Amino acid sequence: MGRRSLLFRLRAGAIFLVFSGLFSLCGVWYTLDWLGGKAKDLTTETSSLLQVTRKIPEMSLKVGSFPARLLDSTQTAELAEMRRETQITFSEIIPLASLVGENEGLDFKSGQSAFQDLLAVQEKFIAESTKIDALVNAEILRLNRMSRAIRQARSSVMLDFVTAAAETSERQSSVNVLFEFSEFESNVTTLIVLTQSLPTLPAEAALGLRSNVIRQIDAMTTTLGRLPESSERSALAKDMNNYRAAFLGLGGGFDMVVTLVTLEQSRRALLDQAIGFVGTLVDWSENVTSKSTADFEMALVNIQNRIAAARSIGVTVTLFFWIGCVLLFWYLLEMRLFRRLAGITGHIREMNDGHLSTALRVSGNDEVGEVEEAVDRARILARDLTDRNEELHRFAYVAAHDLRAPLRAVKSLISWTIEDHGDVLPDEARENLDTMDARLTRLSELLAALLDYARAGQVEEEIGVFDLTEFASDLRQVYFPDKNFEILIAGIPPVIETYPTPIQTILLNLVSNAIKHHDRPDGRIVLDAAFTPTGMRFRVSDDGPGIPKKYQDRIFVLFQTLKSRDDVEGSGLGLALIQKLAISFGGSVFVLSNPEVARGCVFEVHLPFGAAVKPFTPKEIAA
């Protein structure tokens, strides 16, 4: 074919637009979905970050407070509580730290074990201190008992000294005993002070008391040795030995102090370790927090950038899409369809106005081009038809006209011959001349009818009013005055505006035919006119012999007559002329007759409403 279909391109354009619209919709949906996913990711990321940033400083603060609390605590119950807290805190902070992921250089295990070891050491420390306290209390009781025993013994010696008038030597020895007792008592008092100060001093300082205690005990032993043998002295000596065993013996008070010193040393080491861990933890938590915040800000900026990118892509795509739409439809619809249709319409209007000489340029190889080709073909046909018609009219007119001149001449010559020489002509010659004249008259009438036929439909008069009632009286009085035919009107026919002459010609010919072809000398012809939904209907009915069905097609054919022209003078053009006139109005004429059933014949002429035929309104008379 090679034809490029405009409709196909328009449909393809429309489908393309629909699909690209859907596609861009999908694109927008995808972008939004992607952004939603990103926002969700950010929320997930952010929530863990927020958890980390909120909890880690709190926890590191808690862990940081542990060492001080630990040192302050002296109760095992407190320590047990702290152990529990430590466990909980570490069990919380370790998963958080693994969430952050960057915990290099931070050994939670060793940190936790340092805390636990510290707690264990502290427990032992407290236990040891408690033991020391108990020992000290017991020994101070013993020392107080000793002090009381000494005071009793001294009072009995003093009583003996006062009541018994003893020998001077005895007295002297009594004074010595009293003196010894006093010294011993002061030594016991010093020991009490030393012993009491033992738990209050730091372990190492307490260890320094050992030599003082030994020295004191040695001094007391010497003093005791100087006392005379007595039950009191034995009791005191026993207490002395017990005290010595309690403090200086294996596993005694000072061994305990040594243990405390050792514990204190290891506690200090562990404390250093724990504080070091806390320091690292605090640093780490600060790092994590600031890193989390930075991450969050970065993620936000990232999302903003992506939204901006998605927006600019969306705007660009939409812009190009719309520009594409506008260009495509401007080209296809405006340039390829509307303008060309306007061109075609304008050309058809010109053709209607009778301008048939300008060709319509075919502007494309598509459907519109096809229409243009068809319109131009129609134009050429119309032009040819107009030319031919004019030629035919001219031919018919010229033929009829030019034939009439010589005919008239012959007729004149015949009539002059009869006029001038009729008297001397033989009868036969005279008859021949008469027949010649009659035939010439018929020929002349034929030519006149032919001329009428050729001219029929060429409207040259003004629109006027046609009233069948008036025309019927003209028919009766002017055209067929002396016939024995009744010309009647059925009802009151409507008045129309039209070109009166062709209508008159039609009706005149129909009435004339009815009379001419009637088989009786008299008859009745009924005229009738009425509006139909689409136009005007005239009807001429007669009571003649009718027209047999088989001839009804032939009667409208040019020069067809059903009877010899010698019987009925007729041109054979009447009905052809009527039909041509009716067709020139866009109407039609047909015959209703069936002689086998009934006499008579009805001719109906239908003329559609239009510029040439419309109902007459009295308003226009006033105008």
Next chain:
Amino acid sequence: MTDKSRVTFLIVDDDSVAVMAIKRTLRKLRLTNPVEVARDGQEALDLLQGNGISPIKKPYIILLDLNMPRMSGLEFLAVVREDKELANSVVFVLTTSDAPSDIAAAYRHKIAGYIVKENASETISTAISMLDSYTEIVSFDK
């Protein structure tokens, strides 16, 4: 009668039978006016303008056919109405053509009447009897 006889009829027609018919009718009506015949428009112009011959004396009435060789009746009328000397000539169109376009074109050239040679002798007779009265008017005019 003397006045009337001075009006000349100029018949412009290429059909000799038509000329005979007119002359015959004039004779029947006992009109003795001089009759000149031209076979076409050009010949009639020559007669009126006196081209090479002596022109027809005024007053005259022109009986003009339309369909003629060389110069048709309408062409003749156009030339006559342009010519100052001839512009006021009385012209009757006497023709076989009853085409409305011909009638309208002829009347545009200010003709005095349009007579269709329908039924040769009868129409010509009535037409010329009408002319008869017209010749009187023309002769009074002179």
